[in-house]
Amino acid sequence: MASRAIEIEDVKTGEVTEAVYEHPFVVRLCHWVNAVSLFVMVGSGFQIFRAFPSFGAKIPQKDLLNWPKAFALGGWLGGALQWHLTFMWIYIATGLLYIGCQIFSGNYKQVLFVRRDLSGVWPMVHHYFFFGPKPPARETYNPLQKHAYTSAIGLGVLSALTGLAVWKPVQFSWLAWLMGGFHLARLWHFLIMWAMLAFVFGHLVMVVLHGWNNFVSMLTGWKQDPDYRSE
Amino acid sequence: MSSRTDSRKFKTISRRELLKLTPVVALGAFAIPQLQKPLLKAGLGFSDWASARLFRSGHLAPTFTDSFLTPFNQFPVNDYDVDDPEVDFDKWTLTVTGEVQKPGDYTLAQIQALPKFTQNTRHVCVEGWDVIGRFGGVRLSDFLKMIGAHPTARFVTVECADDYYESLDMATAMHPQSLLCYEMYGQPLTREHGAPLRLSIPTKIGYKQAKYLTDLKVSHVLEKVGYWEDQGYSEFYGL
Numbered sequence: 001m002a003s004r005a006i007e008i009e010d011v012k013t014g015e016v017t018e019a020v021y022e023h024p025f026v027v028r029l030c031h032w033v034n035a036v037s038l039f040v041m042v043g044s045g046f047q048i049f050r051a052f053p054s055f056g057a058k059i060p061q062k063d064l065l066n067w068p069k070a071f072a073l074g075g076w077l078g079g080a081l082q083w084h085l086t087f088m089w090i091y092i093a094t095g096l097l098y099i100g101c102q103i104f105s106g107n108y109k110q111v112l113f114v115r116r117d118l119s120g121v122w123p124m125v126h127h128y129f130f131f132g133p134k135p136p137a138r139e140t141y142n143p144l145q146k147h148a149y150t151s152a153i154g155l156g157v158l159s160a161l162t163g164l165a166v167w168k169p170v171q172f173s174w175l176a177w178l179m180g181g182f183h184l185a186r187l188w189h190f191l192i193m194w195a196m197l198a199f200v201f202g203h204l205v206m207v208v209l210h211g212w213n214n215f216v217s218m219l220t221g222w223k224q225d226p227d228y229r230s231e
Numbered sequence: 232m233s234s235r236t237d238s239r240k241f242k243t244i245s246r247r248e249l250l251k252l253t254p255v256v257a258l259g260a261f262a263i264p265q266l267q268k269p270l271l272k273a274g275l276g277f278s279d280w281a282s283a284r285l286f287r288s289g290h291l292a293p294t295f296t297d298s299f300l301t302p303f304n305q306f307p308v309n310d311y312d313v314d315d316p317e318v319d320f321d322k323w324t325l326t327v328t329g330e331v332q333k334p335g336d337y338t339l340a341q342i343q344a345l346p347k348f349t350q351n352t353r354h355v356c357v358e359g360w361d362v363i364g365r366f367g368g369v370r371l372s373d374f375l376k377m378i379g380a381h382p383t384a385r386f387v388t389v390e391c392a393d394d395y396y397e398s399l400d401m402a403t404a405m406h407p408q409s410l411l412c413y414e415m416y417g418q419p420l421t422r423e424h425g426a427p428l429r430l431s432i433p434t435k436i437g438y439k440q441a442k443y444l445t446d447l448k449v450s451h452v453l454e455k456v457g458y459w460e461d462q463g464y465s466e467f468y469g470l
Contacts, residue, residue: 006235008235008236011237012238025251029251029254049359051358052359057301058305058362059305059307078459081275082271082272082463085278086270086273086274086278087274088278090258168285168470169353169470171470173290182355182361216245220246222244222245222248
């Protein structure tokens, strides 16, 4: 997919650089609203978890971990539920808006991991984790990035579906049944959150590694000197 | 083919794109103490509104065979005050008031004269745990018919021997699995599980299923929502 590109002539030096419009407005809006709502959902989720930090029986109760209150949001169970049940609508709304716009505009091709990306994953892993040579960049996102983003979007969908099963195990009893019952739906919801946190961690590391221009592109949409243009 | 611009114009374009994101800043309202409470209240209210829309009168909560039952001694006892408010069973009646044709004091025998239903259903606590119990009693809808509840009344409110109070929307109260429960696991209710009469509402969260009932009121408007709701929990909390 061809992105909109522009040549920029520096008014002082006359030097010409390039910039590519990578992220449409809706993508940037959803990204940042989603970042905030994910933060709230995880924080309040931990406070909710503190009320019964287990996935076994209530009697006898065996706690899985004692999550510190300092890393939880809402103060108490009722307060956390208020945050969780408010921001879930924002989380779902931005998710639907994002997925809808990506499909409608065709921009999803930039992100969606498809079969032909498969062969490119290992060279990227080799480069990042085992000091291998850097594979040439051909698109906005390399195959490993596409894999990560597609997974994150999938996790987002799953977090909403498992959440729905936990919130409404009667009205959506079929959903809870698909997940192995209410009890397991709650466990899936919890595990999916950790998978999402793993993505966020990797994502933030990459943001730091890839520098300022890359970060700015998620704010303005424009990325200056993208590596795949100069190849 | 790429178009060309100079660095000054590019800065303007970039700034304009950045400013488009200002709606994100609106989320900061949640961080302002004066706004946080009303915003979260509105959010919870929206969730309750959606919950009421999602409720289907004809949709039954899953039921389970006996092999899925949580052993009775592992069925948790939750209270906000005391396990046993020391109800005097000999003098106990359910006092019915409000929009009904036949208000008054109903004895347990009068209630038990209605058709009995027994069901193995899941009890979900707001804390996150769940158990499957065997509940026996009469349909709340049968009782509402018996007392001649007004056909357009919208709420059923109960009060309890331990000063707990709760309320149900009429659609939930009329649901076929909503019970005035006097038996658990085939035995009369024990004191800590709400003897002599409690609510068993498998389409609602646990705190809605009040124990040690003493009063039942049918009304058009909701005067008291519930003990935990008044502390900030969801008013509808349908499952």
